[in-house]
Amino acid sequence: xxxxxxxxxxxxxxxxxxFAIAYYGDARARAGRSIIANPVIYSLSLAVYCTTWTFYGSxxxxxxxxxxxxxxxxxxxxxxxxxxxxxxxxxxxxKANRITSIAxxxxxxxxxxQALGGLVTVIAVLGIIPYISLQLKAxxxxxxxxxxxxQIVAPAHxxxxxxxxxxxxxxxxxxxxxxxxxxxxxxxxxxxHEGLVAAIAFESIVKLLAFLAVGAFVTFGxxxxxxxxxxxxxxxxxxxxxxxxxxSGGGFTTWGFLxxxxxxxxxxxxRQFQVAVVENVDEDHLAKATWxxxxxxxxxxxxxxxxxxxxxxxxxGGGLDADNFVLTLPMAWQQQGLALFAxxxxxxxxxxxxxxxxxxxxxxxxxxLVMPVVLRQxxxxxxxxxxxxxxxxxxxxxxxxxxxxxxxxxxxxxGEAYALVAIGLISFAAVAQFAPAILGGIYWKGATRAxxxxxxxxxxxxxxxxxxxxxxAKSGWMHEHFLTQGPFGVALLxxxxxxxxxxxxxxxxxxxWSMLANIGAYVGVSLAGRPxxxxxxxxxxxxxxxxxxxxxERSPVWRRSASVQVLLPLIGRFLGPVKAREAFIAQAxxxxxxxxxxxxxxxxxxxxxxxxxxxxxxxxxxxxxxASVVQEEPPGxxxxxxxxxEASQVRAYSRxxxxxxxxxxxxxxxxxAANEQLQELDRVKDDFMSTVTHELRTPLTSIRSFSEILLxxxxxxxxxxxxxxxxxxKETVRLTRLINQMLDMAKxxxxxxxxxxxxxxxxxxxxxxxxxxxxxxxxxxxxLSVVLCEPAPRIMADRDRMMQVVxxxxxxxxxFSPPKQGRVEIRLDAREGFLQVDxxxxxxxxxxxxxxxxxxxxxQGSSAVTGRPGGTGLGLSISRRIIEHFGGRLWVESELxxxxxxxxxxxxxxxxxxxxxxxxxxxx
Amino acid sequence: MKRFDSxxxxxxxxxxxxxxxxxxxxxxxxxRSEEIAGIPLLYAYVFGAWALLxxxxxxxxxxxxS
Numbered sequence: 004x005x006x007x008x009x010x011x012x013x014x015x016x017x018x019x020x021x022f023a024i025a026y027y028g029d030a031r032a033r034a035g036r037s038i039i040a041n042p043v044i045y046s047l048s049l050a051v052y053c054t055t056w057t058f059y060g061s062x063x064x065x066x067x068x069x070x071x072x073x074x075x076x077x078x079x080x081x082x083x084x085x086x087x088x089x090x091x092x093x094x095x096x097x098k099a100n101r102i103t104s105i106a107x108x109x110x111x112x113x114x115x116x117q118a119l120g121g122l123v124t125v126i127a128v129l130g131i132i133p134y135i136s137l138q139l140k141a142x143x144x145x146x147x148x149x150x151x152x153x154q155i156v157a158p159a160h161x162x163x164x165x166x167x168x169x170x171x172x173x174x175x176x177x178x179x180x181x182x183x184x185x186x187x188x189x190x191x192x193x194x195x196h197e198g199l200v201a202a203i204a205f206e207s208i209v210k211l212l213a214f215l216a217v218g219a220f221v222t223f224g225x226x227x228x229x230x231x232x233x234x235x236x237x238x239x240x241x242x243x244x245x246x247x248x249x250x251s252g253g254g255f256t257t258w259g260f261l262x263x264x265x266x267x268x269x270x271x272x273x274r275q276f277q278v279a280v281v282e283n284v285d286e287d288h289l290a291k292a293t294w295x296x297x298x299x300x301x302x303x304x305x306x307x308x309x310x311x312x313x314x315x316x317x318x319x320g321g322g323l324d325a326d327n328f329v330l331t332l333p334m335a336w337q338q339q340g341l342a343l344f345a346x347x348x349x350x351x352x353x354x355x356x357x358x359x360x361x362x363x364x365x366x367x368x369x370x371x372l373v374m375p376v377v378l379r380q381x382x383x384x385x386x387x388x389x390x391x392x393x394x395x396x397x398x399x400x401x402x403x404x405x406x407x408x409x410x411x412x413x414x415x416x417x418g419e420a421y422a423l424v425a426i427g428l429i430s431f432a433a434v435a436q437f438a439p440a441i442l443g444g445i446y447w448k449g450a451t452r453a454x455x456x457x458x459x460x461x462x463x464x465x466x467x468x469x470x471x472x473x474x475x476a477k478s479g480w481m482h483e484h485f486l487t488q489g490p491f492g493v494a495l496l497x498x499x500x501x502x503x504x505x506x507x508x509x510x511x512x513x514x515x516w517s518m519l520a521n522i523g524a525y526v527g528v529s530l531a532g533r534p535x536x537x538x539x540x541x542x543x544x545x546x547x548x549x550x551x552x553x554x555x556e557r558s559p560v561w562r563r564s565a566s567v568q569v570l571l572p573l574i575g576r577f578l579g580p581v582k583a584r585e586a587f588i589a590q591a592x593x594x595x596x597x598x599x600x601x602x603x604x605x606x607x608x609x610x611x612x613x614x615x616x617x618x619x620x621x622x623x624x625x626x627x628x629x630a631s632v633v634q635e636e637p638p639g640x641x642x643x644x645x646x647x648x649e650a651s652q653v654r655a656y657s658r659x660x661x662x663x664x665x666x667x668x669x670x671x672x673x674x675x676a677a678n679e680q681l682q683e684l685d686r687v688k689d690d691f692m693s694t695v696t697h698e699l700r701t702p703l704t705s706i707r708s709f710s711e712i713l714l715x716x717x718x719x720x721x722x723x724x725x726x727x728x729x730x731x732x733k734e735t736v737r738l739t740r741l742i743n744q745m746l747d748m749a750k751x752x753x754x755x756x757x758x759x760x761x762x763x764x765x766x767x768x769x770x771x772x773x774x775x776x777x778x779x780x781x782x783x784x785x786x787l788s789v790v791l792c793e794p795a796p797r798i799m800a801d802r803d804r805m806m807q808v809v810x811x812x813x814x815x816x817x818x819f820s821p822p823k824q825g826r827v828e829i830r831l832d833a834r835e836g837f838l839q840v841d842x843x844x845x846x847x848x849x850x851x852x853x854x855x856x857x858x859x860x861x862x863q864g865s866s867a868v869t870g871r872p873g874g875t876g877l878g879l880s881i882s883r884r885i886i887e888h889f890g891g892r893l894w895v896e897s898e899l900x901x902x903x904x905x906x907x908x909x910x911x912x913x914x915x916x917x918x919x920x921x922x923x924x925x926x927x
Numbered sequence: 928m929k930r931f932d933s934x935x936x937x938x939x940x941x942x943x944x945x946x947x948x949x950x951x952x953x954x955x956x957x958x959r960s961e962e963i964a965g966i967p968l969l970y971a972y973v974f975g976a977w978a979l980l981x982x983x984x985x986x987x988x989x990x991x992x993s
Contacts, residue, residue, distance in 0.1 A: 077949050084942035087935045230965025255951035294985035
């Protein structure tokens with residue numbers, strides 16, 4: 004039943020279904036109702052990771068290495084847990100910059116460097132092409148095996164067959180046609196292929212179901228469950244070791260290295276980048292994929308070891324390749340339908356990988372390898388062609404064709420050689436070289452273009468030396484001596500035991516040295532040099548993508564300008580005039596403009612155009628193209644720094660903080676001073692209160708006691724009574740005076756005092772004051788001399804207040820002068836613009852420490868001679884305030900035992916020249 | 928933003944847990960010739976730990992938090 008034509012028919016039917024799905028997917032996408040916009044489809048499309056190398060190869064690997072095949076799937080499981088950070092960032096960056104391939108990503112990150120894009124493309128192509136060959140081989144040999152049903156034969160070596168009878172050639176041709184249909188039907192600025200993704204997701208379901216079906220058949224159909232298989236296998240000594248790590252596959256070190264290797268592959272294989280990043284519809288889909296995708300991997304591996312063990316036991320000594328157990332086991336049990344299903348599963352695994360990988364590679368080859376060269380060729384006169392989108396499509400198609408042709412050629416040459424069989428992991432190791440440049444690029448701003456180039460090329464060189472060349476040597480294409488004795492017999496340089504490191508298996512060994520060289524050169528060269536301005540700009544856009552996302556529509560750095568009239572035709576030439584026009588109109592609408600002619604030719608528009616173009620021809624070429632029509636000023640270094648340098652922001656912040664904290668310190672100091680002042684005032688107030696009460700109580704006490712005597716004893720003689728009453732009156736007067744003075748003081752202090760300023764004759768004031776106090780002088784026998792200058796100075800002041808001051812000074816002077824020998828002199832001088840009055844006595848003097856204190860309320864100079872002087876302690880305080888009110892100053896000059904001189908100055912009428920007064924005061 | 932942070936931290940913790948569980952030396956503890964329900968211990972352990980990891984990741988992602 005399973006004749007060749009049936010298999011071919013079923014295969015084509017399957018491909019037809021695929022195409023129908025893809026067509027439907029594209030149609031839905033055009034209608035705006037995407038069928039792939041859900042996380043399950045996204046997770047399934049990620050399963051393009053599982054190729055025929057998984058579908059057939061895992062069993063083969065398990066048959067020789069036991070559970071050593073598992074790290075290839077454990078690594079991705081671990082890595083997707085970190086995708087939340089890493090992949091989300093890569094997707095965000097790629098969407099913002101319209102990055103369409105891994106080469107473009109690296110090129111764009113390091114200053115849109117064409118050299119880097121080309122380098123990445125070369126590495127990817129050289130590393131991946133043998134891997135595609137492997138898929139062709141698997142599909143072709145599975146076809147051959149199935150077509151020989153019911154016999155089970157090993158497929159003949161491809162190289163021995165004539166070219167036209169080699170079904171691998173037809174497989175390659177059909178896949179090329181299919182890829183062309185899927186991948187390059189139209190040009191899209193985002194390079195997204197919705198229909199393709201839908202088909203890939205469908206393929207993932209098919210291959211999983213096929214493998215599960217075969218696995219379940221072997222486990223539960225042929226054997227009686229897992230336990231049965233393992234129990235039987237334990238009895239075969241050769242198989243016992245397959246269930247341990249140490250017994251096979253190089254032990255725990257290899258396990259660890261393979262885990263790491265697959266962690267890198269799941270991110271940086273071009274096909275993974277294509278489905279995970281480029282075809283991603285919504286970055287929130289990552290969340291569900293975080294557990295769905297590992298679940299898929301777990302399921303597809305569940306039956307690998309049972310199938311391997313079952314096959315090894317059943318075909319004991321049959322000489323069959325374990326790689327084909329998935330197919331040959333159902334065949335041996337005459338399960339035609341299942342065998343066909345298994346074949347279709349393998350076909351889906353192979354086609355999915357080939358299609359996506361080829362599209363990803365062709366994008367890279369076209370944008371990063373061919374376009375930069377083509378655009379430089381002046382003889383092609385590309386500048387005169389109106390529409391280059393056809394040219395672009397042609398290049399893509401040729402690239403797809405060339406890649407598949409090369410893959411087929413490699414398959415023909417390599418055949419069953421080691422170089423093809425071992426290529427899976429060697430390919431992984433090749434793409435792992437991208438890891439430092441990309442991961443470093445999205446987290447480390449200091450990474451430079453030179454560093455990336457150095458890292459990639461040295462890592463790739465070591466990869467070639469330690470992995471690629473040995474695989475050639477093992478295939479017999481190079482002399483054995485190269486492996487066994489090292490090049491030119493230098494044992495230290497043996498490619499699989501470099502510098503004598505012989506304890507690792509070849510993959511771990513190659514991975515270790517290549518990553519060491521790669522990371523070392525990347526970091527070392529980056530640190531040794533300085534990034535250029537474009538690199539710094541791109542670095543910031545990539546590393547701070549979550550911060551810049553809002554502003555990515557405009558380029559923050561470049562001051563560039565070009566009008567719509569210039570840009571639109573340029574973009575149109577690559578994208579097609581209609582599409583370009585649509586994109587520009589959409590942009591105009593987004594900016595709230597009515598038509599695209601209104602778009603200002605600013606940096607934002609240029610950036611938009613360049614990003615649009617980058618989606619089609621790659622960022623590096625887009626930059627070159629746009630630069631050819633744009634007025635560009637290099638960004639000032641300050642500008643770059645201002646916008647991009649995080650440090651400057653931080654510095655500004657810290658400056659602000661420092662300033663704030665200084666202000667706070669000042670404020671604190673002021674507050675502390677104010678607090679101290681308040682406390683001092685509080686203390687003064689307390690003193691004041693106690694003084695006032697004391698001053699009030701003294702006269703009250705005597706008034707009360709004398710009044711009580713008079714009340715109690717009516718028999719007091721008249722003379723006595725009169726004396727007592729006189730004391731009562733005197734004390735009452737004193738009390739009244741005290742209260743008046745306090746009221747006076749309070750009025751002055753609160754600013755409510757009444758001042759009646761009028762023109763005064765100072766002579767008159769002094770004369771009247773002297774008369775008023777003459778009785779005091781007389782009583783104490785103190786001599787008073789009055790010296791008045793002529794003519795009498797005239798001032799503007801309140802007559803009563805002035806007299807109050809002079810009387811206060813005179814009565815103080817007489818109070819402190821020694822009785823009988825006291826001499827007081829009052830002197831009036833008129834100087835330039837002001838008058839000065841001095842009242843000099845020959846009393847005990849005032850110690851300099853008290854010169855200020857005596858002017859305070861209730862503070863009186865202490866004197867050893869006189870003890871506590873009489874008086875209220877308010878007089879001088881009031882006097883000073885009065886003098887100050889009229890613009891003058893009152894002070895004292897005195898030393899102990901040398902008498903005192905109280906002086907005040909007042910501005911003369913008509914000479915209220917503050918300057919003159921102040922200079923006079925200062926000169927005192 | 929809160930959800931972003933806590934989910935990310937949990938996933939990072941799961942990553943580290945997975946790295947420890949599925950590597951030397953923890954792995955070597957199970958590399959013995961014993962069986963659980965007829966299945967070799969190491970094989971059962973790797974798949975068990977793997978499934979546990981996936982289950983926890985699903986839990987972290989799918990259980991909504993206030």
